[in-house]
Amino acid sequence: MTIGLLKEPEGEHRVALLPESVKSLISLEVNVWVESQAGNHAFVSDTDFEKSGAKISQREEVLKADLILGINPPTSTELETLKAEQVLVCVFQPLSNKVLVERFLKLGITSFSMDNVPRTTRAQAMDILSSMATVAGYKAVLMAASHSPRFFPMFMTAAGSIIPSKVLVLGAGVAGLQAIATARRLGAVVEAFDVRAAAEEEVKSLGAKFIKVEGAKDEATAGGYAVEQSEEYKAKQQALIQEHAKKSNIIICTAQIPGRKAPLLITKETVAEMVPGSVIIDLASSSGGNCELTQDNQTINSNGVSIIGNSNLPSTMPLDASKMYGKNMVNFLKLIIGEFGALNLNWDDDIVFNTCVTHQGSIQSERVKSILF
Numbered sequence: 001m002t003i004g005l006l007k008e009p010e011g012e013h014r015v016a017l018l019p020e021s022v023k024s025l026i027s028l029e030v031n032v033w034v035e036s037q038a039g040n041h042a043f044v045s046d047t048d049f050e051k052s053g054a055k056i057s058q059r060e061e062v063l064k065a066d067l068i069l070g071i072n073p074p075t076s077t078e079l080e081t082l083k084a085e086q087v088l089v090c091v092f093q094p095l096s097n098k099v100l101v102e103r104f105l106k107l108g109i110t111s112f113s114m115d116n117v118p119r120t121t122r123a124q125a126m127d128i129l130s131s132m133a134t135v136a137g138y139k140a141v142l143m144a145a146s147h148s149p150r151f152f153p154m155f156m157t158a159a160g161s162i163i164p165s166k167v168l169v170l171g172a173g174v175a176g177l178q179a180i181a182t183a184r185r186l187g188a189v190v191e192a193f194d195v196r197a198a199a200e201e202e203v204k205s206l207g208a209k210f211i212k213v214e215g216a217k218d219e220a221t222a223g224g225y226a227v228e229q230s231e232e233y234k235a236k237q238q239a240l241i242q243e244h245a246k247k248s249n250i251i252i253c254t255a256q257i258p259g260r261k262a263p264l265l266i267t268k269e270t271v272a273e274m275v276p277g278s279v280i281i282d283l284a285s286s287s288g289g290n291c292e293l294t295q296d297n298q299t300i301n302s303n304g305v306s307i308i309g310n311s312n313l314p315s316t317m318p319l320d321a322s323k324m325y326g327k328n329m330v331n332f333l334k335l336i337i338g339e340f341g342a343l344n345l346n347w348d349d350d351i352v353f354n355t356c357v358t359h360q361g362s363i364q365s366e367r368v369k370s371i372l373f
């Protein structure tokens with residue numbers, strides 16, 4: 001079998017495999033074709049890929065591989081050239097991209113979306129949502145620190161005392177917990193909030209304070225994900241968060257509900273009451289943002305408060321983000337590559353079945369089927 005690695009479109013600096021991951025694939029007896037200059041932004045040259053055993057190819061050839069790999073899917077025009085027996089493994093957010101899913105159904109191709117990997121213990125090594133959220137949570141804090149006019153840690157110096165920055169983290173999932181850990185390492189005083197009861201212990205174990213709103217709907221049935229909350233709960237939550245937000249120097253927004261608009265947690269009235277010089281980093285910007293004023297891929301200034309909307313911070317750390325993405329990818333591909341490097345789709349394997357969005361004109365993933373169709 002041949003595996004084709006695509007160069008990512010303009011603006012995306014990661015690449016789906018680094019040479020070390022190419023080597024792991026080649027040991028499974030597959031051929032790997034890498035699009036010329038695919039690793040440029042991740043500081044990996046064509047020669048590095050060649051040394052790992054890959055063949056450097058032009059895009060048209062890569063698109064003819066049995067299995068096509070990437071982070072972003074091929075362009076709309078390129079999709080028309082695909083054959084039904086080809087397999088595509090990338091990230092296309094099927095829950096918010098019904099048009100693309102319908103397109104794949106029509107083409108008859110087998111498509112896997114890596115953001116659809118089940119959040120189970122066995123699938124952890126393939127979970128790109130977790131690895132990329134780790135990068136995003138870390139980078140969000142560094143970005144906030146570099147935009148802030150204040151120190152993060154406390155200082156007692158001959159030039160006077162500096163009080164530590166107050167950081168508020170909204171959403172304590174993978175990105176939020178990494179943001180808490182990074183802000184604590186920099187010496188900030190950190191508070192966090194999440195609707196999931198399980199988050200309280202995790203937040204506290206990192207040395208942050210948990211802001212508690214009583215009466216959250218139980219998320220136990222949603223596979224570890226947050227669920228939509230009642231109006232009464234939302235009102236209580238809104239009031240408490242606004243109170244804490246006004247006293248914060250930095251807010252890191254990470255709250256999301258898969259396939260839905262991000263919950264609105266910071267209103268424009270709250271921003272107006274924040275201390276000038278404060279910074280809001282909104283990682284939920286691509287799904288609407290947690291702050292009412294957030295604009296996706298933009299930095300705005302409102303009343304002296306900087307609001308940065310960026311849902312693709314992993315692209316700003318392309319080397320390690322690609323390393324982690326590639327490792328997740330190889331772990332997943334090992335499930336669908338059988339003896340002598342042949343494709344082996346075992347539908348009895350829950351990870352293979354649930355990560356697969358379309359196959360021979362039908363939807364596989366139960367989650368996609370129940371939410372989209």
Ligand code: NAD
Pocket residue numbers: 118119120121123124127129130133170171172173174175176193194195196199223224225226254255256257258263265
């Ligand atoms: P996510 O990116 O979907 O959401 C981020 C956080 O926002 C979540 O913690 C969610 O509870 C929170 N949130 C949603 N609505 C909110 C609101 N109105 N107010 C405040 N917070 C809100 O989530 P994620 O980080 O990808 O993962 C969520 C959880 O899933 C993890 O913390 C973990 O418990 C579980 N998980 C399990 C595995 C595994 O077992 N393999 C892997 C990854 C994650």
